[in-house]
Amino acid sequence: MNEKRIGVDYSELHQLDSPANRLIRESIWGIEDDIGQQSFITPRYLDQLIPRLGIEKTTHVLDVGSGAGGPAVYIADRTGCRVSGIEINEVGVDVSRKLAKNSGLEEQTGFHLGDAMEMPFTENTFDLAISLNVMNVFSDKTGLFKEVLRVLKPSGTWAFLSGTFEISGDEETKQKMARGYLIPQYYDSLESYRKKLESAGFRIEEITEYVADFRVQVKNWGDAYKKHSTVIAEEQGEENTRYHIEYFDTYLKLVDEGRASNHLVICSKPE
Ligand SMILES: C[S@@+](CC[C@H](N)C(=O)[O-])C[C@H]1O[C@@H](n2cnc3c(N)ncnc32)[C@H](O)[C@@H]1O
Numbered sequence: 001m002n003e004k005r006i007g008v009d010y011s012e013l014h015q016l017d018s019p020a021n022r023l024i025r026e027s028i029w030g031i032e033d034d035i036g037q038q039s040f041i042t043p044r045y046l047d048q049l050i051p052r053l054g055i056e057k058t059t060h061v062l063d064v065g066s067g068a069g070g071p072a073v074y075i076a077d078r079t080g081c082r083v084s085g086i087e088i089n090e091v092g093v094d095v096s097r098k099l100a101k102n103s104g105l106e107e108q109t110g111f112h113l114g115d116a117m118e119m120p121f122t123e124n125t126f127d128l129a130i131s132l133n134v135m136n137v138f139s140d141k142t143g144l145f146k147e148v149l150r151v152l153k154p155s156g157t158w159a160f161l162s163g164t165f166e167i168s169g170d171e172e173t174k175q176k177m178a179r180g181y182l183i184p185q186y187y188d189s190l191e192s193y194r195k196k197l198e199s200a201g202f203r204i205e206e207i208t209e210y211v212a213d214f215r216v217q218v219k220n221w222g223d224a225y226k227k228h229s230t231v232i233a234e235e236q237g238e239e240n241t242r243y244h245i246e247y248f249d250t251y252l253k254l255v256d257e258g259r260a261s262n263h264l265v266i267c268s269k270p271e
Contacts, residue, residue, distance in 0.1 A: 012236050013038055014068045014092040020228065020235035027224035028217070036070025036099055038092075039133035040217035040262070041161065045210075046074055053128060053159055053266070055079045062086065062126040062151065064116045064144075064160070065134030069096025069109075076100075076108045084126070085111045086119050117144055121151045128157045135162035139186045141193070145200030152269045158202060159266045161210070163251075164190045166259045176250045179243045190263060202267035214262040215255050222248030 015021060016036060025034050033042050055061060057080040063072040066085025069092070076083045087093050096111040114120050117140070129148050138144045148158050165187040167173050177187075188196070190207065197204055225232060225244045233241040254260035 010038070010067075010089045011091040014089060014095050016068055016095060018235060020232040023228040023231055024221075024224045027227055028220040035074045036068050036095070037132075038067035038070070040214050040221070041071060041132050042213060042217070043074060045213060046071060047078070049130075049159075049264075050075060050079060053130070053157060055081055055128065057081055059127045060084070060125065062119075062121070062129040062148075064129060064131035064148065065137070066092070066096060066111060067134075068092050069099045069111060071132055072096065072109060072111075073099050073103055073105055076105050077103060081108070083109050084121070085109070086114055086116050086121075087111060088113070088115050117147055119147055119151055123150050124153045125151050126156060127153055128159065130158075131160040131162075133161060133163070135160055135188070136186060141186070141188065142196045142200050145197055145202060149201050149269050154269055154271045156269045157205075157266060158269070159264065161262065161264050162188075162193070164188065164193070164261050164263050165254065167254065173250060173254070176246050179246065190261075193263075193265060197265070197267055201270070203270055204265070204267045206264075206266040208264045208266075210262050210264055211255065215252070218248060218251050218255060222252060 013021065016025065029042070035043050055075060059079070059081045061075060061081055061083045063083055063085040066072045066087045069085060072083045072085045073096070075081065085096055087096065090113055093111045093113045100106050100109040100111070112120055117138070129152055135141065152158060166189055167177070167187060194204060222245060225241060225248060229241050229245065251260060
């Protein structure tokens with residue numbers, strides 16, 4: 001499978017205010033649920049996640065692949081905690097910093113431009129690391145998990161939300177999924193995640209499937225691209241728009257066939 005980037009670059013998606021992105025966002029989330037996320041999550045989901053992960057004012061949180069900063073700023077705002085984001089896309093970091101400033105949360109948040117595989121943080125820094133819909137971009141997940149383990153404090157928590165797939169051997173589906181999305185797709189099954197986490201040194205605490213709202217989100221993204229395809233194509237290219245529609249249609253089909261799901265994985269760093 002061709003692994004080079006063939007979809008829209010995240011820089012385009014992170015410009016939340018562009019005409020096409022505004023239409024996409026309004027179509028998926030309306031006004032109330034748009035927190036500047038660049039994923040399948042909703043504020044409702046974060047409201048459940050915050051108590052579940054025990055995020056409080058004193059928690060220092062790392063957000064791996066923080067995107068345009070929406071979820072990180074939301075969590076900082078709701079809890080009063082400190083959040084550091086690491087994000088490889090410059091536009092995403094700029095937008096995140098502006099969002100934090102406009103929300104009066106500059107002091108509580110820090111957005112760092114960099115690769116999560118080599119984070120600019122010293123060891124034992126964070127109480128909690130989270131990552132929302134980012135895992136599929138990493139080819140070396142064991143390497144990433146080791147890096148997260150390094151920057152977490154002993155007994156710290158690593159919680160990520162990720163798509164999980166059973167599509168090995170199905171090259172046509174893989175191609176459709178890779179083309180429609182933005183970065184090479186390094187899909188993992190749940191079993192493969194377990195092995196990689198344990199080999200990196202994590203203890204798995206809890207794995208929960210999260211499909212109901214997630215399916216709606218996948219459908220909403222696809223519907224948004226279909227509804228506004230002309231404007232999106234003008235701004236982000238006809239081929240990319242077509243690929244995105246194909247991606248979200250394929251994703252939804254996989255969910256309905258039970259071949260794709262979404263899991264919240266919670267693990268801990270041993271003391
Ligand atoms: C689907 S978006 C999710 C963003 C954010 N978590 C959210 O929920 O809004 C995935 C993000 O991962 C970032 N990313 C990709 N590779 C990365 C890497 N090696 N290190 C850090 N961030 C990365 C992308 O630039 C993109 O912003």
